[in-house]
Amino acid sequence: MESSGGLTAAQDAHLDLRSSPGRSDLSGLYHLGRTLGRGHFAVVKLARNVNTGQLVAVKMIDKTKLDVMATSHLLQEVRHIEMRRSLMRVQHPNVVRLYEVIDTPTTLYLVMELAEGGDLYDYILRHEGGVAEGTAKRHFAQIVRAVAYCHQLHVVHRDLKPENVVFFPQQGAVKLTDFGFSNLFQPGMMLATSCGSLAYSAPEILISVCVYLGQSKQASQS
Numbered sequence: 001m002e003s004s005g006g007l008t009a010a011q012d013a014h015l016d017l018r019s020s021p022g023r024s025d026l027s028g029l030y031h032l033g034r035t036l037g038r039g040h041f042a043v044v045k046l047a048r049n050v051n052t053g054q055l056v057a058v059k060m061i062d063k064t065k066l067d068v069m070a071t072s073h074l075l076q077e078v079r080h081i082e083m084r085r086s087l088m089r090v091q092h093p094n095v096v097r098l099y100e101v102i103d104t105p106t107t108l109y110l111v112m113e114l115a116e117g118g119d120l121y122d123y124i125l126r127h128e129g130g131v132a133e134g135t136a137k138r139h140f141a142q143i144v145r146a147v148a149y150c151h152q153l154h155v156v157h158r159d160l161k162p163e164n165v166v167f168f169p170q171q172g173a174v175k176l177t178d179f180g181f182s183n184l185f186q187p188g189m190m191l192a193t194s195c196g197s198l199a200y201s202a203p204e205i206l207i208s209v210c211v212y213l214g215q216s217k218q219a220s221q222s
Helices: 009-013 068-087 120-126 133-152 214-221
Strands: 030-038 042-049 055-062 098-103 107-112 165-168 173-176
Touching: 030 055, 120 165, 133 173
Parallel strands: none
Antiparallel strands: 030 042, 042 055, 055 107, 098 107, 165 173
């Protein structure tokens, strides 16, 4: 998903509610604003909850453009995030929250926690000279905690990359997002699907190993 960077307080205050008037398919619950990111099948927009005023990110997925594999990835993302919500009373502080899913015949809306600080890819570009070691350690430790939490639920992410790590400056946190390639595993179970982003693939995927251990692959990506 291409990102348009983080949000400033001024940008938050000037949410353009006129950009998407009368979205009856959102049941009158959210006013949609500017576009935050765009991908092959989805657009992420800034939105405001009509009842509470809370700012959120709404991932709008055009189901009419999805092929069979993309549909499978979408269902996996929703199923695994919903599973985390049902199994854990308290949401992990380093995994992006999914507030609700609104399904229509043509579009699936994922209403998610808003990452005001953009993603790690943009962060790296903004800090070409590097960051302090202590800062890098804090960010990395939070990513590791998020991955460990997923593994406790027997979920492997399988697409760890800077674009899927987002910043929450007000919380002092970075969080893991986008579980479209995730899968369930049992300890010792071998996985066989070659997936994820090529530039960040684990070595065993690049050398065409037919099967791999989900947790081992995740560790090598990390």
